[in-house]
Amino acid sequence: AQSVSQHNHHVILSEAASLELGCNYSYGGTVNLFWYVQYPGQHLQLLLKYFSGDPLVKGIKGFEAEFIKSKFSFNLRKPSVQWSDTAEYFCAVNIYGNNRLAFGKGNQVVVIP
Amino acid sequence: DGGITQSPKYLFRKEGQNVTLSCEQNLNHDAMYWYRQDPGQGLRLIYYSQIVNDFQKGDIAEGYSVSREKKESFPLTVTSAQKNPTAFYLCASSIPGEETQYFGPGTRLLVL
Numbered sequence: 001a002q003s004v005s006q007h008n009h010h011v012i013l014s015e016a017a018s019l020e021l022g023c024n025y026s027y028g029g030t031v032n033l034f035w036y037v038q039y040p041g042q043h044l045q046l047l048l049k050y051f052s053g054d055p056l057v058k059g060i061k062g063f064e065a066e067f068i069k070s071k072f073s074f075n076l077r078k079p080s081v082q083w084s085d086t087a088e089y090f091c092a093v094n095i096y097g098n099n100r101l102a103f104g105k106g107n108q109v110v111v112i113p
Numbered sequence: 114d115g116g117i118t119q120s121p122k123y124l125f126r127k128e129g130q131n132v133t134l135s136c137e138q139n140l141n142h143d144a145m146y147w148y149r150q151d152p153g154q155g156l157r158l159i160y161y162s163q164i165v166n167d168f169q170k171g172d173i174a175e176g177y178s179v180s181r182e183k184k185e186s187f188p189l190t191v192t193s194a195q196k197n198p199t200a201f202y203l204c205a206s207s208i209p210g211e212e213t214q215y216f217g218p219g220t221r222l223l224v225l
Contacts, residue, residue, distance in 0.1 A: 004155075006155075009153060032212050034213070036216075042218075043216050043217065043218050043219075044156075044203060044205075044216040045216070046213060046215075049213060051212075090155060090156065092156075094212045099144050099161065099163055099207065099209060099212065100158060100161065100171070101146075101156075101158075101212070101214060103148075103155040103156040103157075104155050105153060105154055105155040106153070106155050
């Protein structure tokens, strides 16, 4: 079965620090990749997605992610975090042609002012 | 204002009772999904439906049931057979062929 791995479930960092969250998946075929974010008390919302083309994808609020096919990875990055980036971040993978998403266990990120 | 609504926001249930969670969307999406979110577990797929009158089991369907009689609606029933029902339940929808899923605000179910 397809699986998605996110490590370091809890991340605590100070404002202006850089953030990188790892995401690895197990499926070897064509995939669509997503990062979702859940701010406290809010809906789960799409941060960015990769379907094809440039493997470096830019999303909302200064986030970006890089798809490295050889490493089965789709890591999320932000060069300088703000307090408002405190949230839970989920990586998700969809096998091309299949409507289902497989989610990782999430990263709880806390940014200290 | 298009979107997905879930009601109620909080739901309390006594052990042994069935309870139905509502999910309505006005995005004209064909596909709808139910997930369960537990702390540290991510989102796990319960059921999904790609078209009216059709649905498939996800990874953790035991103890749950669904119906899809209308395109806009995909209610989830948590039955008494679900041994650990206390969780946060999320509904989502998407356009088949465009795999991005859009999520509702969720319902938190607490079994007393």
